[in-house]
Amino acid sequence: MGEESSRFKGSNKVALKIILAVAVLICAVVISFFIGRYRIEPMRLVQLLTTAPSNWLASSETSVFYYIRLPRIILAVLVGAALSTAGALFQGVFRNPLVSPDILGVSAGCCLGAALGIVLSRYISIPYLVQILAFIFGILAMILSYSIASISRGEPVVMLILAGMIVGSFANAALSFIKFTADPYEELPAIVFWIMGGLYRANWYMVLNILVILIPSMLLIILLSWKVNVLSLGDEEASSLGINTRCFRLVLLGFGTLIVASCVSVSGSIGWVGLVIPHAARIIVGPDHKYSIPMSMLIGGAFVVLMDNIARSLISAEIPISILTAAIGTPFFAYLLIKGRGSAWR
Amino acid sequence: MAIEAIDLEFGYNEDIFISGCSFTIEQGKIHAILGPNGSGKTTILKLLNGTLKPRRGKVLIDGYNVQQLGRKALARLMANVPQEHNGVFPYTVLDMVVMGRNPYLKIFGRPKAEDYLIAEEALDMLGIGHLRDKCYMEISGGERQMVFLARAIAQEASYFIMDEPTSHLDFYNQHKIMEILRGIVEEKGCCAIVSMHDPNLAMRFADEVLMIKEGRMLKEGETLEVMTSSNLSKLYNMDIKIADFEGKRNIVYV
Numbered sequence: 001m002g003e004e005s006s007r008f009k010g011s012n013k014v015a016l017k018i019i020l021a022v023a024v025l026i027c028a029v030v031i032s033f034f035i036g037r038y039r040i041e042p043m044r045l046v047q048l049l050t051t052a053p054s055n056w057l058a059s060s061e062t063s064v065f066y067y068i069r070l071p072r073i074i075l076a077v078l079v080g081a082a083l084s085t086a087g088a089l090f091q092g093v094f095r096n097p098l099v100s101p102d103i104l105g106v107s108a109g110c111c112l113g114a115a116l117g118i119v120l121s122r123y124i125s126i127p128y129l130v131q132i133l134a135f136i137f138g139i140l141a142m143i144l145s146y147s148i149a150s151i152s153r154g155e156p157v158v159m160l161i162l163a164g165m166i167v168g169s170f171a172n173a174a175l176s177f178i179k180f181t182a183d184p185y186e187e188l189p190a191i192v193f194w195i196m197g198g199l200y201r202a203n204w205y206m207v208l209n210i211l212v213i214l215i216p217s218m219l220l221i222i223l224l225s226w227k228v229n230v231l232s233l234g235d236e237e238a239s240s241l242g243i244n245t246r247c248f249r250l251v252l253l254g255f256g257t258l259i260v261a262s263c264v265s266v267s268g269s270i271g272w273v274g275l276v277i278p279h280a281a282r283i284i285v286g287p288d289h290k291y292s293i294p295m296s297m298l299i300g301g302a303f304v305v306l307m308d309n310i311a312r313s314l315i316s317a318e319i320p321i322s323i324l325t326a327a328i329g330t331p332f333f334a335y336l337l338i339k340g341r342g343s344a345w346r
Numbered sequence: 347m348a349i350e351a352i353d354l355e356f357g358y359n360e361d362i363f364i365s366g367c368s369f370t371i372e373q374g375k376i377h378a379i380l381g382p383n384g385s386g387k388t389t390i391l392k393l394l395n396g397t398l399k400p401r402r403g404k405v406l407i408d409g410y411n412v413q414q415l416g417r418k419a420l421a422r423l424m425a426n427v428p429q430e431h432n433g434v435f436p437y438t439v440l441d442m443v444v445m446g447r448n449p450y451l452k453i454f455g456r457p458k459a460e461d462y463l464i465a466e467e468a469l470d471m472l473g474i475g476h477l478r479d480k481c482y483m484e485i486s487g488g489e490r491q492m493v494f495l496a497r498a499i500a501q502e503a504s505y506f507i508m509d510e511p512t513s514h515l516d517f518y519n520q521h522k523i524m525e526i527l528r529g530i531v532e533e534k535g536c537c538a539i540v541s542m543h544d545p546n547l548a549m550r551f552a553d554e555v556l557m558i559k560e561g562r563m564l565k566e567g568e569t570l571e572v573m574t575s576s577n578l579s580k581l582y583n584m585d586i587k588i589a590d591f592e593g594k595r596n597i598v599y600v
């Protein structure tokens with residue numbers, strides 16, 4: 001019995017770490033309320049949070065808080081959590097530490113769709129055309145990668161990675177062509193800035209729209225997270241342990257892609273988060289996906305919301321967030337690699 | 347209750363790797379598959395566990411066609427012990443063994459306390475309970491083989507498929523693994539199908555031997571009947587004699 005209790009001690013330790021991560025995320029969100037051009041007094045927070053929606057437009061303070069800052073903070077947490085979840089999931093599914101959510105060409109597809117939307121919005125005006133096209137092209141890229149990989153004979157995981165590279169490169173070529181033909185004074189900078197990523201477009205409409213996709217997808221991924229362990233042993237072993245690997249992988253990749261495409265379509269491509277955060281999560285809670293996926297979600301949300309605070313407050317102009325996630329993410333990752341034991345990876 | 351292979355043929359295009367293989371594998375026994383490198387031992391095992399689809403013939407497990415059973419149903423009947431393993435995540439030994447419970451979990455299920463208990467019992471049964479919290483990549487090859495064996499036990503399957511489980515192990519561990527396997531088969535009444543390179547191990551531990559040469563069955567039957575010097579010489583194309591030493595039959599090359 002003594003041995004059994006030590007197992008529960010192990011999972012208690014993880015529970016404690018998860019609670020700590022939740023606390024960090026909450027702190028990060030609360031700090032974010034006070035950061036920005038418009039100064040909000042800490043004392044006013046409780047009063048602000050209890051304002052009825054009918055009074056949100058009543059003062060400049062409440063309208064800044066409710067229509068600019070709050071949706072942006074929520075969006076930052078969502079995008080960070082979702083990209084990190086997808087990263088942790090994809091690294092497990094592909095059994096590869098260098099995999100990021102871009103692996104199936106999804107982000108490249110989204111960027112192509114967005115660029116197309118920016119150019120097309122000169123001719124047709126559909127609200128959120130850029131976001132809609134970005135989302136559709138992201139999903140299309142994944143479908144294309146998956147189809148190429150399924151048709152080809154060979155080790156499925158390797159074929160998927162190669163197919164993703166093919167689709168991603170093709171999308172990039174098409175994107176370059178659009179950039180080349182775009183109007184250099186208006187459209188080209190719009191495309192470039194869009195791709196660099198940022199949460200400055202955040203509003204409630206976007207938050208609600210991606211919530212509808214993110215909540216069920218992330219819930220499903222968390223529910224399936226233990227089975228990702230089995231899949232990560234490789235196809236032959238996983239199937240001898242009773243998993244229909246093709247079907248299970250398709251479900252996971254499908255929901256992972258939904259997550260990535262919805263994030264990129266609202267925020268542009270925010271690099272580095274989906275690659276690094278899962279490594280950090282595994283250093284903290286170990287390789288078991290049952291823990292590493294929720295942990296990625298929590299620290300990913302905290303990381304992006306903090307990076308976005310810097311993006312909107314460091315200098316008078318907005319800094320594209322992907323510059324910051326990379327510039328601050330890389331040394332952080334180097335530190336983790338040196339301190340930790342190689343990111344819990346063989 | 348048995349595995350029946352009926353007239354198996356397997357190959358790609360013109361190349362035929364396996365042909366005319368029919369045999370029955372009964373429970374409560376250790377079946378050794380012997381044959382030179384490239385003779386088709388691994389292919390036969392992969393046909394038995396449904397990884398490969400035969401071009402002709404079929405494999406029946408307890409009367410069900412392997413190719414028509416779902417992965418989950420099959421995993422409850424048959425466990426595989428891999429020869430080597432190229433995993434990437436350093437799971438603990440206990441986490442690895444508890445994955446053997448997967449075929450009994452629902453779609454969104456994860457192992458519960460009783461599954462961990464079964465996994466721990468499997469570890470204790472093999473005398474490696476002390477390794478539970480170690481990373482399975484940081485233990486010795488012999489210990490790792492035991493971990494995979496424990497996972498197969500936790501899977502509670504009636505058939506164990508083992509592709510050269512002893513080929514990476516030293517002399518002592520080869521015998522230890524086989525002795526433990528012997529114990530499991532006797533205790534649980536299950537059945538192990540083991541491909542191996544060392545005919546002496548087969549001689550000592552197998553109840554039945556299946557000899558494969560160039561994709562065809564050379565001999566099949568009870569160990570003492572099949573393991574004759576003429577059969578072994580034919581199988582390996584070398585002059586093999588059998589010597590009695592302190593009451594045990596030993597295979598020697600002269």
